[in-house]
Amino acid sequence: MTAPVQNAPAARPATVREEALWLLDRMVPGVPNNLAFAFCAEGRISLPAVRAALMALLRRHESLRTGYRAEGAKLTRTVLPVEEADAPEVLRLTSAGGEPEDEFAPFVARPFEMTGAPLLRAGLLVGPDGDALCFVVHHLVFDATSIPVFVEEFAAAYECLAAGRPLPPALAAVAPALPDPPVRAKSEEYWREQLAGHAAAPAALRCGRADVPAPTLAGDHLVRALPESAVAAVRRLQRTVRAPETVVLLAAYLLMLDAHGAGPDLVVGVPANIRPQDAPRAIGYHINVLPLRMRLDPGESVRDFVRRTRDGYFDALTHADVPVDELTRRTRRTGDTWRNMLFQHAFNYVEGFGVPAFALAGTKAEPLHLENGSAKFDLEFFVMSAPDGIRIRVVYRSELFDRDDVELMYERFEHLLLALESDPDAAVGALRAWGERDRSVIGAANDTAADDAPAVLTSVHARAAADPAATALVDGDRVVTRGGLWTAALAVRDALDGAGPGDIVAVAAPRGPELAAAVLGVWLTGAAYLPLDPDHPASRLAYQVDDSGAGTLLWSGKRPDVEVPRAVEVPPVPATGTPGPVPDEDPDALAYLMYTSGSTGRPKGTLVGRRALANLVAHFADELGAGDGYAMVWLTTFAFDISGLELLVPLASGGHVVVAPDEARLNGRALADLLTRHQADAVQATPTTWRAVLDDAGQALGGRQALCGGEPPPPELARRLLDTGCELHHVYGPTETT
Template sequence: MTDRPAATTAPMTPEQRRLWYLDQYEETGAVHLINQGWWLTGPLDEAALDSALTVLVRRHELLRSVCVPTPDGARLLIRPAPDSVLAAEEPSSPDAVAARRAALAGTPLSLTDGPLFTAHLLREDTGRALLLLRVHHLVADGWSIEVLTRELSILYTPGAPADPGALEPLPLAAADVPAALRSAADSDGESAQEAAAYWRDTLRGAPEALDLPYDHPRPARPTYAGDRSRLLWPPGTAERLKAVAAQQGATFFVALYSVLAGFLSRIADQDDLVIGVPVADRPGEEFEPLVGFFVNTLPVRIGTDGDPALGELVARAADSFFEGCVHRGLPFDGIVRAAAPPRVPGRTPLFQVLCVLQNTLGAELELAGAEAGKHRVDQMAAAFDLTVEFWQEADGRLAAMVEYATELFTLEHGRRLSDRLAVFLAAWASDPGLRLGEVPLLLPGEEDATSAGGPAGTDVPGDVVEDIVARLDAPPDRVAARSSGRMLTGRQLLDRVGELRNALSAAGVVPGSRVGVRLPRGTDTVAALLAVLTLDAVYVPLDARLPAERLRMIESAARLRAVLTPAGAEPVRTPSVEPVRAGSRDPAPPGPVDGRGDRDAYVFFTSGSSGTPKGVLVGRKALTNLVREWARFTGLGPGDSVAAATATTFDVSLPELLAPLLAGCTVEVADDRAAEDPTLLAELVAHTGVTVLQATPSVWRLLLDHLTVRPRVALAGGEALPRDLKDRLLTAADTVFNVYGPTETTVWSTVWRCAPGPVTVGTALARTELHVVDRHLRPMPPGCRGELLIGGVGLARGYLGHDDLTARQFVVHDFGYGPRRWYRTGDIASRDEDGRVRLHGRRDAQIKLRGHRVEPGEIEARARQCPGVAQCAVVPFDRNGQSGLAAFLVGPPGTAPDPAQVRAHLSSVLPAYMVPALLLSVPELPRLSSGKTDTRALLTEVEAHLAESPEAGRPADDGPEDCPVTEAVLLALQAVLRKPVAPHTSFFDQGGDSLGAARALALLRKALDIPLHMSDFVAAPSVRQLADVIRSRPGATDAARAAVAAVSGPQGATGGGLARGLLSEEVAP
């Protein structure tokens, strides 16, 4: 050490500053402590031991430092050396010592109050003692523990005080370390900017997180509570892994890292991972004898795609790890700034799993006259979601400590996860030639417990349509269907069904014919469905609001025999399709239903990635099973009334229309306006006494703001049910069900009766079987993620005219009880121990948008058909309360697409829900090194666009004093979009959607007390246009003026006070 006065303060290194920040703002507690213990037996001189420890604290300044805030940031305050360090306790029982050891291990060391290093001697009354050293990571690392162990062995001399001269002077004081580290980094020849560029490029496009199968949602402010499981592998395991590493020119650590990466890839169903790796950052000999925190953490990225064998994965990992080490001079905080990942409270940026090889445990404590045996002291804390620390025992056996956050994993799941890692590593080390997907994950006894339902029965007796016809006739005077004040008894409904049957038969409809139904919502919605089905024909619902080209495409693909339309409707333009008017009044009773065999029942069209919609054909047995199950689990009875508010082109509408008739209760068909406006639907529910209501979670958020009655049953399906919404529903309805299923498996395949806690989609319906499998259709164990396969009677026939797609999605596989047909959902799922299924997103680009299934590829294909568009990328966004689709458009070289022209084109060929809310012209699409589109960069563009303020504030021509209606509309739309709104631009062109429009209408109806409907908004979607519509309503201007005047204040008419007053009721996002 240089000969100069001791410094009272010292600057921190970047890594020390990071730990200081974490401790100050996240209350890390004991998570960053090192606890090292030794069991001591034989004669021990406590005074000599204390003397040796005191010399160590005097020698290494950081051990007697604390952190102090200053105007220029926190610094280290070096305190005077203490006279004594060792805290020796009176002898006690082994149990008492164990309890005391655990208490000490979990007790934080205060960075501001200190001390940051403590030594404890815990004596057992058996004669042995535990020496426990505790030190904060801010002043020490694993290497430092080895330094202290070695020096303590030298300094301890029984019967004499420790001699500081027995050790060589230290080459650096604490105050000199940061500058010495900077000097060493500069001498490496790589600038911080060059290192940042490397990490930015390496981590571009990396997944935001490694999404492990957690049991609990991530808290915004973690407590870092954790638990640990210790693993020990058989002799020879480490040697086999070292041999694989040697073949690839890699290290033992890289082999361990590769096995862990493969394991995480399998259980999380991700093939692109980032795992944290701590690396020693002692750049020269002068740093080797120092006690301090000389560790950087590198986010090492690895791809597991291609189902590699272990050697291949080790080779990939070696490249990533060694390249990262070359650029390790940039501190972790600098890497985070360079990569700029999305920040989520409570989640470590860039990685959530840490992989460690503890190879600094070689130094043994030697105390003259006493025997010292190393003892690992575990604190129940977790710095990351998962930490796996490997080491080799003295006999060479591979061991590991798996540390997991108990705020995310249950104790049982954490231990099971650890056991699964043990099985996985042992198997791959024994046979490194296995492909990743072939390495076993199942624990003993799990082989027969991998199905989440089944094997499913296939017998479906009878036919639901036959059952419904019989039920409608007994008693015939019960109200069966009602809509907009019109009521039909069971007998009247049968008469109407007979009229429509007669008209269809006259048009040449025979069993097996496909019949399009394009009618406004009402009681004929029910009658038409029954008329088609009682003819043993195939029901094909059509939406008259679809663009003409898309309607023609669907009618042609379905090969319709007839289309049922309302009287006076425009003729059908598809050749060979017979138009049938619903105005027929020639009654004929429904004929007998042929319940034999399994006839086709219906065709629903969904989005197709090729650019054309695809028709899903479903049979009668599947429909029968669904409707009976829906009526069963909802407990439908004669006293119930079921709201049918789902669009008829959405298969979810089928159980709403048919189950009430089967159960002998009433189906309340919402008209077109109520079906698309949640506020009107809430009024319908209240006025008609609806007891059972089904909606997507997006609609439920709005309904709950306006619902004034308590349904007996609420069903949520069609998209993911957020936990907070589930909890709201539990307080708003007697019983809540979360339902799930793709169109290809007949509407719903699973049901969960909601309860407090995490959300699941529950278990399989009757005659339905579920399997969670890997990419090779091998069953995944409980808690691990894979693709959900669905089997049973609900499987569709396939896709009309797409035999290749049918063969790809509907596969035959044997799970041990014979070959069966299965549908590959593409949904990533996991199964709980009790069989309940959880969903975790998609394997492909398909998304669910307000219950509708959307293939971005179809939108992109259609956009490229528009003149002036060469490339298109569509991404879903959900930012700051706004959600929808954003399309990025690239024109031929030297040109830029016109978003308005593209919107007009898409609106002419796609349903409204598929037309992106945002259309943005860009010079080029950002690409990853793999050539794929950089969706994260696109989402950054979306955020920037949503933050812009086009034509900000108030209307250009009318001030609020002259036009209070315009001001009210402006504020309502701004409240929904959460940004300034351009008054002359369509609400939908500024990121709005149909649900946002419904929210804005609800605000305006409340503020102005006038009737407004969705059709008004669709026809007049800008501030100015909607204001013109509202001004035409009697009393609207006076109501708006009164509302504005009532809240005008010092801030002026356009201030925040007006917005809060006019829109006084917050609308949930």
């Protein structure tokens, strides 16, 4: 029978914070919670002296002698006595001739086993001109604040032991492990109030990919030096608004996240050092990431927003004793991923650029930059500030974001810093988070001016005159030629006798040849049309007719119940016909009046001129490569301004229109059949319609052009469309930009 061990160190249950780190290891075993730091020496490093120095630090710091043991779902910790602590693992690593950072990567990534042994190891890489030394410590016993203290003490111990001298008393004294600060009742109450009503949910941004149920936390990073102009702007603004530099940068980070769709109720993780004032150099895991909650008001001034961020930040720091992991446990969650923590974005600020170069027993040692290839947060800005500049290390989950996404977000952050300082009294909602690349891309996209673009009516007539027998519209089994459509337009003009320039003619008809003839016929009189959807509520239609001053209703099919001085039914459209003379058209006349939802709740009318419309149609015809034989589906209700593109781009460029039944807006199989049967080149729909039909219509989109307009398209929908093999065009734009 084995005798019991006398005076065995007591095992204690892990704290909530420690247990959370350990569970993260278990949930994502390929991404260990390891912190690593390394340096290159200009000469040789003594392996025996490294082992002796590490053992000296292990004896000195109880935190480094703390071992953890995992048994099932239980984690316990034990501070090992000096005489029972095993020497840390120190390996001589074989070099493959690469860069030290790459050579150390497998050593850094190797997880620690929770067997009760110290969670510290070192690796020595022998190079041709000098050696490199890497330390790996588990986050359970270490944090970033511990690194400079550890390096300083290691260098001092190494120098003494390599020279055969005893350690100085300061390095021989035991540094007890610090307990977590006691949780105060007032802090509990503070966080209850701050997080009231908040539900932890994936904070998906408008860029990047949707999260997955089982994330790997694979990460990448980029490092940027803030331009001098931005650094100067930050430091001027901190004086103007009386807020520290960290708060100014944090405010810009919050606004950048909001601009990408994370707001307006934002929760961002802000690390806080919870070491007591009498132990600022304690080595260990003494960081609590606080859930800073900020609700954004677009009407608030920059000055007031930065000051409110300042107050919220310092209030959070004064209540840092409640572990964030405890707060996370109490928070309601939504979504289907285990990562629904309080926040997915973090902001970290430290003074200085990390550990500077130092002397190791008379040899210069230069720190290396190591990454462990993981990202706990979707996005983290790690700000390093010094008197001569500011550097920002951006760490991001590579399974969510491409590098280009992150570079653009960072560029917009830089621009926001300049915008904040340029007018501290401006409303934050008026700030435009565009970087230089945004301006270049958007400027190029908007550079569509073409003063010589032919008028749409003139273009349609020219196509009809060139080949009157060519197809203009296909509506089910009905085919109308260009000549037939133009003949019908002339009949509409004659039926609207008395209408002329300056008049508004309300047009209500289902998509088809009669509606197309109505549009052209109204323009032949010199008037502009007002599109009405007969299926809209009567009160909306009555308001539009009354507000526009329309004196005539031109209708086909179902007549809207609106009062007008005159109502004219669209004459039947013949299958064929002969174009008349070239129309006499004023390019500066109005084309149509479109009503969109206004901020007051009432529809808002916007007038669009014929010159602007000609420019728009010519631009899209060029963009899409529309020409002879080009077939475009007419799917969208004509009361939506993007429907005009579906009708006019093919008619003006030599193609033809394929009229879609209303069923095709909801039935993906019906849309797929239409596309295939008529060999359509392009189809346009709103994001709402695309969501409804994509599952069944997607197989018919390959090789075709898919246009998405009417509403901003979500990135995930855009990806699904691209996955069909289509050529996707984003054509969203308010009527006011036409």
